[in-house]
Amino acid sequence: MISMAAAGEDAARASSAAAAAGGRGRWTLRGMTALVTGGTRGIGRAVVEELAALGAAVHTCSRNEADLRACLAEWDAVSDGTRGAVTGSVCDVSARDQREGLLGDVAARFGGRLDILVNNVGTNFTKAPSPPPSTRRRTTRS
Numbered sequence: 045m046i047s048m049a050a051a052g053e054d055a056a057r058a059s060s061a062a063a064a065a066g067g068r069g070r071w072t073l074r075g076m077t078a079l080v081t082g083g084t085r086g087i088g089r090a091v092v093e094e095l096a097a098l099g100a101a102v103h104t105c106s107r108n109e110a111d112l113r114a115c116l117a118e119w120d121a122v123s124d125g126t127r128g129a130v131t132g133s134v135c136d137v138s139a140r141d142q143r144e145g146l147l148g149d150v151a152a153r154f155g156g157r158l159d160i161l162v163n164n165v166g167t168n169f170t171k172a173p174s175p176p177p178s179t180r181r182r183t184t185r186s
């Protein structure tokens with residue numbers, strides 16, 4: 045796994061800078077640390093951006109390194125001192141060794157402290173609903 049956390053970045057320092065600059069109204073996550081799995085698209089991406097906007101230091105992951113790098117560059121470009129910094133790791137959370145690598149990256153970045161976990165990666169299995177009882181064929185005979 046390739047860690048994309050910026051070398052030498054200090055999450056605590058980033059959070060303190062956000063705290064010093066003030067948050068967004070009374071709702072703030074300044075000083076908090078968060079891991080959001082699957083943060084490059086959809087719901088996960090929205091959660092990353094909301095947590096960062098509220099001042100939390102956020103780490104995220106995805107399987108596609110190019111997408112992850114593009115997101116990190118985008119988030120870095122809008123960094124304004126009040127937002128929490130976002131870092132990321134390339135990780136397929138369905139693979140145990142990669143999950144362990146991700147947790148190693150998170151522990152290193154946040155100094156072993158994680159306040160928020162958003163376990164966003166998942167899969168929906170859908171199937172046709174069962175027919176209502178009245179339309180089921182009887183299978184027993186009297």
Ligand SMILES: NC(=O)c1ccc[n+]([C@@H]2O[C@H](COP(=O)([O-])OP(=O)(O)OC[C@H]3O[C@@H](n4cnc5c(N)ncnc54)[C@H](OP(=O)(O)O)[C@@H]3O)[C@@H](O)[C@H]2O)c1
Pocket residue numbers: 081082083084085086087088105106107108111135136137138164165166167168
């Ligand atoms: N959208 C809905 O209407 C809806 C409804 C009910 C539940 N949900 C649930 O909400 C969650 C997010 O849905 P979404 O629609 O926002 O998904 P999405 O747009 O497909 O985004 C999924 C994100 O997770 C990453 N990802 C996927 N598989 C991964 C894996 N094995 N390891 C690491 N990262 C992975 C993707 O990046 P890479 O592909 O690069 O890895 C991407 O960043 C899912 O758990 C989904 O089941 C969504």
